[in-house]
Each structure stands twice: as C-alpha cells, then as structure tokens.
Amino acid sequence: MQASRARLFKEYKEVQREKAADPDIQLVCDDSNIFKWTALIKGPSETPFEGGVFQLAFSVPEQYPLQPPQTGEICLDILKNAWSPAWTLQSVCRAIIALMAHPEPDSPLNCDSGNLLRSGDIRGYQSMARMYTRLAAMPKKG
Amino acid sequence: MVTDSITNASIPMATSNPKDFAKKKRANRSAKLKQCKLDARREQWLSQVKNKGCKEEADGLVHARDASEEPRREKREVSTHHYSDSDSPSNSPTSPTSSVLGSNSSGTNFTGSSRGSSSSSSSGGSCSGSLAGEDDDGCLDDWEAVADALVGTDDKQQQSNPISDPPLVQLGSHPELGHRKGSGVEISRPNLDRVEKVQRATPNSRAWKPDDAFRPESLPNLSKQHSLPMNSGRQYGCGGGVWVCKKVISAPSSCPICCEDLDLTDSSFLPCSCGFRLCLFCHKRILEDDGRCPGCRKQYEYEPVKGEASLDGGSVTFRLARSCSMITRS
Numbered sequence: 001m002q003a004s005r006a007r008l009f010k011e012y013k014e015v016q017r018e019k020a021a022d023p024d025i026q027l028v029c030d031d032s033n034i035f036k037w038t039a040l041i042k043g044p045s046e047t048p049f050e051g052g053v054f055q056l057a058f059s060v061p062e063q064y065p066l067q068p069p070q071t072g073e074i075c076l077d078i079l080k081n082a083w084s085p086a087w088t089l090q091s092v093c094r095a096i097i098a099l100m101a102h103p104e105p106d107s108p109l110n111c112d113s114g115n116l117l118r119s120g121d122i123r124g125y126q127s128m129a130r131m132y133t134r135l136a137a138m139p140k141k142g
Numbered sequence: 143m144v145t146d147s148i149t150n151a152s153i154p155m156a157t158s159n160p161k162d163f164a165k166k167k168r169a170n171r172s173a174k175l176k177q178c179k180l181d182a183r184r185e186q187w188l189s190q191v192k193n194k195g196c197k198e199e200a201d202g203l204v205h206a207r208d209a210s211e212e213p214r215r216e217k218r219e220v221s222t223h224h225y226s227d228s229d230s231p232s233n234s235p236t237s238p239t240s241s242v243l244g245s246n247s248s249g250t251n252f253t254g255s256s257r258g259s260s261s262s263s264s265s266g267g268s269c270s271g272s273l274a275g276e277d278d279d280g281c282l283d284d285w286e287a288v289a290d291a292l293v294g295t296d297d298k299q300q301q302s303n304p305i306s307d308p309p310l311v312q313l314g315s316h317p318e319l320g321h322r323k324g325s326g327v328e329i330s331r332p333n334l335d336r337v338e339k340v341q342r343a344t345p346n347s348r349a350w351k352p353d354d355a356f357r358p359e360s361l362p363n364l365s366k367q368h369s370l371p372m373n374s375g376r377q378y379g380c381g382g383g384v385w386v387c388k389k390v391i392s393a394p395s396s397c398p399i400c401c402e403d404l405d406l407t408d409s410s411f412l413p414c415s416c417g418f419r420l421c422l423f424c425h426k427r428i429l430e431d432d433g434r435c436p437g438c439r440k441q442y443e444y445e446p447v448k449g450e451a452s453l454d455g456g457s458v459t460f461r462l463a464r465s466c467s468m469i470t471r472s
Contacts (some may be wrong), residue, residue, distance in 0.1 A: 001180070003399075006400060065399055066428065066431050085428065
C-alpha cells in the first residue's frame with residue numbers, strides 16, 4: 001500500500017516532467033485518488049487510428065507495481081502475464097500506442113479485425129478500425 | 143547539533159566531514175521514518191497543486207520541503223519560518239512591500255551569519271543559525287532530490303570545493319563550520335560572479351537547469367527570486383543545491399520498484415545476472431509473488447539468491463571500507 005503510493009507519486013512527478021517528451025500521451029491522475037488515472041492517447045499517425053483520441057481509465061491495484069494496472073479490455077501481454085514491476089503507467093501507454101501501430105492478429109480482442117488481418121485483408125481491417133476510431137474516438141460532428 | 147559543530151570547529155575540515163556525513167546519514171534514516179507523514183503531505187500538496195494556481199503550488203512545495211527537512215535539525219523551526227517568510231512574498235510580485243519585509247527578515251538572518259563568521263571563534267548560536275539558514279536555502283531546488291541525495295553528498299562536496307571554487311580553497315583550511323559560514327558571507331560580496339564561477343566550473347552540477355526539458359514544471363522559478371535585493375544568500379543557496387543535487391544524477395539512488403532510497407546494502411545487491419537492481423524489500427516481495435526479475439522477466443533462482451545474500455554481506459563490508467577510504471582520501 002505504502003509502496004504503491006510512493007511509486008505512484010514518483011510516476012506522477014515523472015509524468016509532469018516528461019509532458020513535453022511524449023505529446024501523444026496525456027496521463028492525468030484523479031484529484032482525490034492516486035490509484036485512479038485517466039490516459040488520453042492519440043492514435044498513431046499512418047494507422048487507421050490516426051486522428052482519434054482514446055481515453056483509458058486505469059485502476060491501479062494496491063499491490064502495484066507487482067500487479068499491473070487494470071484498464072479496459074486491451075489484449076496486451078504486458079497488462080497480463082508479461083507485466084513487470086519495472087513498467088510504469090507511461091510505458092503501458094507507449095505499449096498501447098505500439099500495439100495500435102502493430103496489431104496482433106493472433107491475439108485479437110476484436111475477433112473480426114483479427115480474422116481480417118489473418119486472412120490478409122489489410123484494407124478491410126483498416127477500414128473497420130477507422131470506422132471504430134471515428135465512432136468512438138473522435139469528436140461527434142454537428 | 144550546536145555542540146556537535148563546535149567540536150567540529152576544532153578539527154580540520156577533512157576530519158570533520160565524516161562526522162557530517164554520518165549526521166546526514168542519520169538524518170536521512172529518520173527522514174525515511176517520516177515517510178508516512180511525508181506521504182500525507184505530498185498528497186496534500188498534490189491536491190493543492192491541482193486545485194489552486196501557481197503561487198499556491200510554490201507554497202505547497204515549500205511545505206513539502208519543510209516536511210522532508212523536519213527531521214534534519216532542531217533549528218528547523220526558526221529556519222523554515224525564515225524561509226517561508228522570505229519565499230512566499232518573493233513569489234508574488236504583486237506585493238512589493240511585503241517582499242521587502244520578507245527580505246528584511248532574511249536579511250537579519252544573513253547578517254547574523256556574517257557576524258558569526260567574521261570571528262573564527264564565533265558563538266555556537268550564530269553558527270547554527272547561519273548553518274540552518276544556508277542549508278534551508280540549499281534545498282531550494284527540489285526537496286525530494288535533496289532527500290535522495292543526502293547519502294553521499296560530502297565526498298562530492300569535497301571534490302568540488304577545491305577545484306571549482308577558488309575562494310573556498312582558502313576557506314577550506316578552516317574548520318568545516320567556519321568554511322560553510324564563511325562561504326555564506328563571501329557570497330554576499332561578489333555574489334553573481336561567484337555563482338557563475340560555480341556553474342561554469344561544474345556544468346553538470348545542477349539537477350535541473352532553468353531551461354532543462356526535464357526540469358519539473360512545478361519547481362518555483364528561481365529567477366524571480368534573483369531579482370530581489372536580498373538575493374545573495376539565496377543565490378548561494380542555489381550553489382549549495384548544486385552540490386547536493388549533483389548526487390541525484392551520479393548515483394542510482396532509489397529502487398525503481400518502490401522508489402525508496404537504496405541504502406548501501408541495497409545498492410550492492412545484485413540479484414539477477416541481467417543487472418537489474420532493486421531494494422531487498424521489493425526483491426523479497428517479488429519472490430513471494432511470481433519471483434521473476436523485473437528487468438528480464440527470468441525467474442529469480444532461489445539458491446543462488448541465498449548465496450548472493452552471504453556474498454552480499456561481504457560486499458557490504460567492502461563498501462563500508464570504500465566509503466571510509468573516500469573520507470580519508472580527502
């Protein structure tokens with residue numbers, strides 16, 4: 001408990017310091033609870049996610065950093081069995097950006113996109129991903 | 143502390159430093175013990191920063207720094223009052239009268255210190271007064287960096303003094319205390335010049351340069367304070383911070399997992415061949431958990447770990463011997 005708190009404070013300071021270094025990631029800590037974080041991640045350019053801003057809610061367990069932070073449904077090994085306490089919230093965000101740029105068809109969260117990729121339909125995958133990006137991660141028009 | 147420094151005063155600088163070193167170590171340990179309280183303070187500070195503007199932020203920093211300073215010396219009450227008095231007005235450019243008042247109060251403090259230093263056989267009271275004031279200023283840069291850095295400050299200080307600081311060489315023959323005090327006064331005469339000299343001689347010595355990208359935005363802007371009339375001590379404070387903060391860069395000071403300071407045992411503890419270091423406490427927690435090295439995710443090997451622990455004991459004594467030699471060397 002104490003350790004996770006100290007660690008999160010350290011990460012908070014690190015985030016403040018590196019704001020300029022990582023313009024695609026915006027990590028905000030809840031005003032009253034250091035165990036609740038919100039990340040805003042820009043979709044990487046030259047991917048179907050470009051132009052989208054993805055909001056992630058991190059819920060940090062008390063055993064952090066021995067246990068990974070909990071977030072929405074992301075099939076990312078480092079958020080599960082490949083987690084290492086040396087990772088930080090910031091590096092998790094970077095890994096998510098990397099996952100957006102290099103999708104993992106063998107471990108898809110969305111089976112459809114996984115199937116499209118595995119069958120070699122890159123265009124199909126991209127247009128579907130673009131559609132979801134527009135639906136979920138872009139400001140509504142009108 | 144006063145009696146301490148007086149006994150120090152009769153000893154040449156080189157031998158007085160180990161004592162100072164031990165003192166700082168002790169202070170560091172008690173600072174750790176206060177971690178709990180500190181955490182609460184930090185949280186308070188955090189919400190303060192979030193809720194309020196820039197000025198409050200700076201004040202919050204001061205408070206937090208105070209908290210970290212707390213265990214360090216008995217004179218603290220006085221020094222922090224002086225500090226926050228002179229600091230908070232300096233951060234609000236809209237109140238010139240109060241800033242003058244603030245600087246006046248710090249001014250008396252500094253004249254006190256100069257009086258103390260003008261005679262080498264100064265009274266204990268003025269000694270500690272000047273020391274406290276100066277040290278407090280030395281923490282301007284970052285309260286936590288200072289806390290982190292306390293462990294091995296002194297050897298660096300010794301190294302940097304004779305080389306980078308010609309005026310200090312002459313003072314170096316004085317007892318440690320006289321030297322400190324003297325430098326505090328010295329600076330009030332050629333102050334800009336001196337600070338520049340320090341910075342030129344040790345270019346990497348600042349933890350964060352004002353234009354450094356890594357400099358936390360939450361740090362108060364020192365340039366504001368430079369424009370005050372009573373800035374000499376403060377500027378020296380930056381110089382003092384230089385020596386203290388240099389440590390942060392040169393030594394891996396904290397465990398990457400829990401962010402606590404690494405003590406000597408921890409920093410000589412190498413549990414995995416990949417070279418990833420962590421404190422013994424976190425290592426134990428990981429062994430109880432999944433037992434994989436955070437650096438390479440390979441399983442920690444239990445038996446070699448035990449062997450390492452005994453090996454570790456050996457290296458601890460080695461380390462101690464080395465730190466002794468560090469002290470005697472200079």
